[in-house]
């Protein structure tokens with residue numbers, strides 16, 4: 001920035017990066033969701049005696065509100081506001097705008113472990129597998145579930161329809177449990193947006209199984225879970 005009566009008369013630069021709809025705009029209160037304030041940015045003299053170079057570092061949170069077309073606030077954008085204070089005159093300011101991109105990301109555990117089971121066992125709400133899936137981006141997200149093939153056991157195999165998923169804590173026999181399919185199905189899990197108080201809200205996905213006869217040993221297979229926009 002430039003001040004025509006000399007770089008030394010520039011006393012402070014305040015930087016704010018905020019969502020255009022944030023409460024109080026450029027006078028907003030610090031929040032990882034929609035407002036980042038640096039009250040005194042770094043100032044370095046330029047070789048030009050009328051100029052100083054400023055830097056306002058802001059470490060953005062992954063849950064910063066998205067404002068692009070598929071974001072949380074598509075009609076908003078983000079405003080980079082810079083206010084310069086001079087020892088002898090009222091501060092001046094300038095602002096630039098930018099969209100905050102949507103980042104689709106969930107933390108999904110790597111394993112579904114049923115543990116030891118006997119032939120004929122059918123899981124219930126009391127012993128199903130409860131998988132916690134947490135927000136890791138800034139998009140309201142669902143999970144798609146699929147199982148490409150049967151599970152292979154030490155002897156025999158377990159067909160896909162021996163496994164079900166649910167978004168509520170119910171057993172295999174419940175009407176709210178859905179049989180695994182080869183093609184991905186939207187669970188509509190609805191993992192919400194993070195906030196300062198709860199940066200990674202999570203939801204549970206429940207897995208149930210019914211153990212057939214004619215198998216033995218250890219069974220394993222691949223269930224695919226993918227994050228999609230809600």
Ligand SMILES: [Ca+2]
Nearest residue numbers: 003005009086
């Ligand atoms: Ca001045």
Ligand SMILES: [Ca+2]
Nearest residue numbers: 067074075076
């Ligand atoms: Ca926008």
Ligand SMILES: [Ca+2]
Nearest residue numbers: 125126128169
């Ligand atoms: Ca349970």
Ligand SMILES: [Ca+2]
Nearest residue numbers: 142186188230
């Ligand atoms: Ca959906």
